[in-house]
Amino acid sequence: MAAVGEGDGEVCATDPGHGDDVVVEIHDTMALARWHLGHIEWGTALRSGGIVVYGPTDLRRALPTWNLRPMTGHRIKEISESPEQVAQFVYGLTLPNQTS
Numbered sequence: 589m590a591a592v593g594e595g596d597g598e599v600c601a602t603d604p605g606h607g608d609d610v611v612v613e614i615h616d617t618m619a620l621a622r623w624h625l626g627h628i629e630w631g632t633a634l635r636s637g638g639i640v641v642y643g644p645t646d647l648r649r650a651l652p653t654w655n656l657r658p659m660t661g662h663r664i665k666e667i668s669e670s671p672e673q674v675a676q677f678v679y680g681l682t683l684p685n686q687t688s
Contacts, residue, residue: 608643609643609644609647610641610642610643610644610647610648610651611641611642611643612639612640612641612642612651613639613640613641613642614638614639615637615638615639615640616636616637616638616639618638619633619636619638619639620633620638620639623639623652624655630652
């Protein structure tokens with residue numbers, strides 16, 4: 589569960605009791621990951637059936653804007669030629685020097 593409001597959001601381990609405005613069902617975790625990384629568009633993920641969203645139309649349409657995905661996906665595309673930069677950006681890792 590996630591609670592989103594007034595520009596902030598959080599993932600909830602238990603139901604906070606406010607009811608569900610939007611329900612997202614993930615049938616294909618790779619579709620979600622590919623969308624989040626900028627490999628596919630939101631509409632493509634929905635049309636694949638990998639992600640299904642229930643709720644009022646305005647909230648369903650707004651849902652993909654509720655996180656940093658566009659910024660993340662574009663940044664990863666910019667640095668995709670460098671595995672070291674991708675590892676640092678996505679995972680906060682510094683890869684060991686591969687030179688010999």
